[in-house]
Amino acid sequence: MDTERISETSVLNDEEASLEKSLRPQTLDEYIGQEKIKRNLAVFIQAAKQRQESLDHILLFGPPGLGKTTLAMIVANELGTKLHTITGPAIERTGDLAAVLTVLGPGDVLFIDEIHRIPKSAEEILYSAMEDFCIDILIGKSEETKRSVRVPLPPFTLVGATTKAGMISSPLRDRFGIIGHLEYYKPEELFQIIRRSASILDTVIDDEGAMEIARRSRGTPRVANRLLKRVRDFAQIKGNGLITKAIADQGLLALDIDSEGLDTMDRRILSAIIDQFRGGPVGIETLASTLGEGRDTLEYMVEPFLLQQGFIQRTPRGRIATEKTYQHLGRVISERRAV
Numbered sequence: 001m002d003t004e005r006i007s008e009t010s011v012l013n014d015e016e017a018s019l020e021k022s023l024r025p026q027t028l029d030e031y032i033g034q035e036k037i038k039r040n041l042a043v044f045i046q047a048a049k050q051r052q053e054s055l056d057h058i059l060l061f062g063p064p065g066l067g068k069t070t071l072a073m074i075v076a077n078e079l080g081t082k083l084h085t086i087t088g089p090a091i092e093r094t095g096d097l098a099a100v101l102t103v104l105g106p107g108d109v110l111f112i113d114e115i116h117r118i119p120k121s122a123e124e125i126l127y128s129a130m131e132d133f134c135i136d137i138l139i140g141k142s143e144e145t146k147r148s149v150r151v152p153l154p155p156f157t158l159v160g161a162t163t164k165a166g167m168i169s170s171p172l173r174d175r176f177g178i179i180g181h182l183e184y185y186k187p188e189e190l191f192q193i194i195r196r197s198a199s200i201l202d203t204v205i206d207d208e209g210a211m212e213i214a215r216r217s218r219g220t221p222r223v224a225n226r227l228l229k230r231v232r233d234f235a236q237i238k239g240n241g242l243i244t245k246a247i248a249d250q251g252l253l254a255l256d257i258d259s260e261g262l263d264t265m266d267r268r269i270l271s272a273i274i275d276q277f278r279g280g281p282v283g284i285e286t287l288a289s290t291l292g293e294g295r296d297t298l299e300y301m302v303e304p305f306l307l308q309q310g311f312i313q314r315t316p317r318g319r320i321a322t323e324k325t326y327q328h329l330g331r332v333i334s335e336r337r338a339v
């Protein structure tokens with residue numbers, strides 16, 4: 001299990017957490033990449049401010065670590081309002097949601113991470129909250145005293161984030177006026193993120209060193225920042241403090257990140273498809289149980305990058321390894337025709 005990747009947000013120690021915070025861009029100008037979303041948001045935010053209205057609700061899709069939370073923070077910051085955060089799994093009952101909604105101030109931003117995980121009953125409360133800025137709360141314990149009370153809410157902006165586009169119901173999706181799909185970052189964009197983070201961390205890095213980390217960061221700013229911090233340690237202990245291409249390479253190899261930026265988990269998946277399923281096709285469920293991993297981890301955290309990079313192809317009968325994979329892992333395509 002790739003515990004480091006999965007738990008990196010949840011078990012950061014205090015120092016790491018404050019470093020992570022210091023690296024977060026605060027404004028749209030500081031937010032690198034995702035140009036289309038950024039351009040549109042800049043217009044919508046400016047228009048809402050001019051009209052003194054709340055900004056329309058925003059739904060953000062994309063794999064972990066691409067900057068959904070950061071964007072939600074930036075939206076609140078650019079609007080000059082307060083950000084309230086909750087995650088889908090933390091909303092167990094409708095009352096949990098009502099408790100957050102009823103403390104919102106006018107124009108505030110409510111960020112619900114993993115919005116696909118809120119229970120159906122809470123989702124229904126969200127509908128009227130989003131559309132009419134009010135919620136109906138049931139009060140009274142007995143059948144005789146039980147009644148529904150309408151509670152008005154101030155106009156607010158809901159920012160929902162999810163890694164699982166297919167798991168948002170259409171009534172919920174339809175209530176978002178702005179929908180953004182975050183894409184994996186290009187190496188040039190990660191290069192800029194790494195340069196910016198290095199300067200905040202007071203770390204010297206040359207262009208080749210930054211590019212090497214950028215190329216091997218799975219298209220993901222969170223990974224880029226994590227690798228930068230680790231490679232910085234190598235530069236300090238094994239070099240003279242400067243992150244060069246050679247130091248980056250040495251550090252990344254020690255962290256088991258290969259020349260294509262694949263980590264142990266990526267390579268386990270690819271090797272299993274080749275070695276245990278003759279290159280595929282293999283269903284995601286079978287693959288997950290063979291590896292002893294959760295299906296969701298594979299499908300939403302690991303596989304999207306492998307698909308995007310052309311290491312895996314999806315067919316109606318399951319996943320197959322591509323010629324690029326055989327070459328990268330130094331295997332010979334013998335029993336299955338190359339794709």
Ligand SMILES: Nc1ncnc2c1ncn2[C@@H]1O[C@H](COP(=O)(O)OP(=O)(O)OP(=O)(O)O)[C@@H](O)[C@H]1O
Pocket residue numbers: 009020021023024025030031032033034063064065066067068069070071161193221222225
């Ligand atoms: N566009 C960006 N420019 C610069 N840094 C970024 C950008 N996007 C993300 N980051 C950095 O990457 C880190 C991870 O981003 P963030 O927590 O917003 O991701 P996320 O998509 O919300 O992930 P998750 O859903 O796993 O929480 C942030 O701490 C931030 O420093």
